[in-house]
Amino acid sequence: MLRLASILCLVSSAFAQLGGVQYSFIPPTDVNFSIPTLHLSSITAEDTFHSLSHPHFPAHQVRVKKTSFCDPTVNVYTGYLDVDYGAKHMFFYFFESRRDPANDDVMMWINGGPGCSSATGLLMELGPCRIDMKNVSSNGTVWNPYSWNNEANIFFLDQPVGVGYSYADYGETVETTEDAARNVHAFISIFFETFNQFSGRPIHLSGESYGGRYLPAFASYIHDQNQVAKAAGRPTINLTSVLIGNGITDISTLYAGRYEIECGTAALESPFQTISNCVRMKIALPRCNAAMKRSCVDSFDSMDCRAAVAFCDAELSTNYHASGRNVYDISKMCLGDSLCYLEQSVIADYLNRPDIRQLLGAESTNNFTGCSREVGLNFNSHMDKYAVPSQYYVAGLLERGIPMLIYAGTYDWQCNWVANKLWVDKLEWTGKDSYNTEEWRDWFVDGEKAGETKSAGVLTFVTIRGAGHMVPFDKPAESFAMVSRWLGKDNM
Ligand SMILES: *[C@@H]1O[C@H](CO)[C@@H](O)[C@H](O)[C@H]1NC(C)=O
Ligand SMILES: *[C@@H]1O[C@H](CO)[C@@H](O)[C@H](O)[C@H]1NC(C)=O
Ligand SMILES: *[C@@H]1O[C@H](CO)[C@@H](O)[C@H](O)[C@H]1NC(C)=O
Ligand SMILES: *[C@@H]1O[C@H](CO)[C@@H](O)[C@H](O)[C@H]1NC(C)=O
Ligand SMILES: *[C@@H]1O[C@H](CO)[C@@H](O)[C@H](O)[C@H]1NC(C)=O
Numbered sequence: 001m002l003r004l005a006s007i008l009c010l011v012s013s014a015f016a017q018l019g020g021v022q023y024s025f026i027p028p029t030d031v032n033f034s035i036p037t038l039h040l041s042s043i044t045a046e047d048t049f050h051s052l053s054h055p056h057f058p059a060h061q062v063r064v065k066k067t068s069f070c071d072p073t074v075n076v077y078t079g080y081l082d083v084d085y086g087a088k089h090m091f092f093y094f095f096e097s098r099r100d101p102a103n104d105d106v107m108m109w110i111n112g113g114p115g116c117s118s119a120t121g122l123l124m125e126l127g128p129c130r131i132d133m134k135n136v137s138s139n140g141t142v143w144n145p146y147s148w149n150n151e152a153n154i155f156f157l158d159q160p161v162g163v164g165y166s167y168a169d170y171g172e173t174v175e176t177t178e179d180a181a182r183n184v185h186a187f188i189s190i191f192f193e194t195f196n197q198f199s200g201r202p203i204h205l206s207g208e209s210y211g212g213r214y215l216p217a218f219a220s221y222i223h224d225q226n227q228v229a230k231a232a233g234r235p236t237i238n239l240t241s242v243l244i245g246n247g248i249t250d251i252s253t254l255y256a257g258r259y260e261i262e263c264g265t266a267a268l269e270s271p272f273q274t275i276s277n278c279v280r281m282k283i284a285l286p287r288c289n290a291a292m293k294r295s296c297v298d299s300f301d302s303m304d305c306r307a308a309v310a311f312c313d314a315e316l317s318t319n320y321h322a323s324g325r326n327v328y329d330i331s332k333m334c335l336g337d338s339l340c341y342l343e344q345s346v347i348a349d350y351l352n353r354p355d356i357r358q359l360l361g362a363e364s365t366n367n368f369t370g371c372s373r374e375v376g377l378n379f380n381s382h383m384d385k386y387a388v389p390s391q392y393y394v395a396g397l398l399e400r401g402i403p404m405l406i407y408a409g410t411y412d413w414q415c416n417w418v419a420n421k422l423w424v425d426k427l428e429w430t431g432k433d434s435y436n437t438e439e440w441r442d443w444f445v446d447g448e449k450a451g452e453t454k455s456a457g458v459l460t461f462v463t464i465r466g467a468g469h470m471v472p473f474d475k476p477a478e479s480f481a482m483v484s485r486w487l488g489k490d491n492m
Pocket of ligand 5: 366
């Protein structure tokens with residue numbers, strides 16, 4: 001049986017073909033350069049959507065409304081981007097910055113899966129409010145003083161279609177990261193070109209987990225489309241940085257990292273796994289690595305890659321699952337469903353409440369689920385995680401001067417910090433040598449050590465000690481301090 005937990009970051013088994021990296025968006029040539037613009041403050045109605053279309057994206061339309069949700073101290077908007085001639089509808093939440101919305105940067109947050117809603121990030125991690133787990137609030141949420149909108153305008157996007165409140169009219173699907181990139185680019189373009197108070201404003205793309213696959217591809221597509229827009233004299237998106245937390249990017253180091261988390265002292269002070277299991281895993285690791293290198297990395301063969309991953313999972317993941325520990329936090333047991341946190345079902349119940357759906361303008365016909373099993377399986381059918389090496393996008397972005405923050409909580413097993421360290425160490429780019437000769441140093445929040453960090457050029461790596469996969473959930477003050485320093489271009 002496919003454990004739902006496994007789709008948050010590591011997808012296994014089914015058949016697929018190598019599609020290659022293909023983008024089919026062709027910008028229209030006979031564009032109308034008179035762009036209809038709107039100031040967000042002109043949207044005041046809470047009961048109806050305001051519809052906006054854009055001449056550069058004739059197949060797309062945005063519906064947006066104001067709402068009194070989650071953060072009473074700022075303007076909050078929710079809405080849909082209707083893409084592909086209105087057949088696919090992508091839901092977003094937008095929160096103005098608590099500090100200076102007219103001047104602060106813009107940030108996008110996405111969760112992973114593939115198939116998981118950004119509501120997890122919003123209501124469990126870094127959003128302005130968190131789900132009320134103690135029944136102390138009359139509105140279902142409690143204030144988060146460490147929200148990332150303290151210093152940035154931020155939107156949470158349910159993507160691709162089929163995730164969270166996002167839906168399709170006729171069962172259309174998006175099944176690869178490269179296809180998802182087109183809709184995300186359209187969303188951001190329309191957003192910036194329509195709400196002209198943000199035009200030219202720096203945007204940071206952030207996310208976690210499968211975001212390590214999504215974000216490098218999305219940022220690369222935005223960068224490439226910017227060159228097309230520039231040549232046509234159209235406005236560009238001011239892509240300013242990419243932040244990836246506990247991501248899955250280069251798949252070749254994942255299992256070696258997991259071995260270190262379970263059988264070494266990379267996470268806990270002494271290994272929790274039995275010696276006999278660790279010996280068995282250690283013996284399997286070179287075979288796992290060799291099989292993945294041959295069939296997934298050096299040249300991708302769908303069927304052989306699947307077999308390699310199945311072998312690696314059987315030999316290197318089974319013991320962890322049998323331990324009953326939380327796959328996202330080695331220091332805890334797995335609670336609730338296979339996503340391992342009790343918050344997940346409370347969030348789903350909350351977002352399925354008719355009054356909350358109405359407050360947000362949710363129009364999907366399906367019930368809300370934190371992670372869509374169907375979307376996960378569709379991506380898996382294309383072996384999306386393995387078919388395109390995401391580290392090549394990362395290198396491409398770094399070479400073009402796009403700053404990247406790779407951060408990781410040290411208690412995660414699933415997309416663990418060791419796997420991330422290993423792939424960043426071996427990433428081929430012009431800053432490789434200087435990154436590798438740089439010393440690790442401790443970084444601090446309120447005088448306490450928060451983790452380790454190092455930087456070279458536009459690349460920064462940060463660990464957060466004692467945090468699991470969902471870093472802002474476990475270490476809210478530290479994660480906000482990290483983001484604040486990153487946005488302020490300060491050292492960690
Ligand atoms: C261009 O778009 C604007 C705003 O939608 C519209 O008012 C105008 O008539 C259009 N011009 C042409 C030539 O289509
Ligand atoms: C939460 O509190 C309200 C009143 O304060 C009560 O009616 C409700 O039953 C409580 N819910 C739970 C799950 O304890
Ligand atoms: C919800 O209630 C909490 C306190 O229980 C409060 O801090 C918060 O501001 C409220 N949220 C909204 C959107 O009114
Ligand atoms: C992007 O934002 C930076 C920082 O505000 C600014 O200096 C730069 O001019 C902007 N670039 C564009 C193309 O708007
Ligand atoms: C949504 O959930 C309700 C209550 O659990 C159930 O009765 C209904 O069939 C579900 N709807 C869909 C479309 O799955």
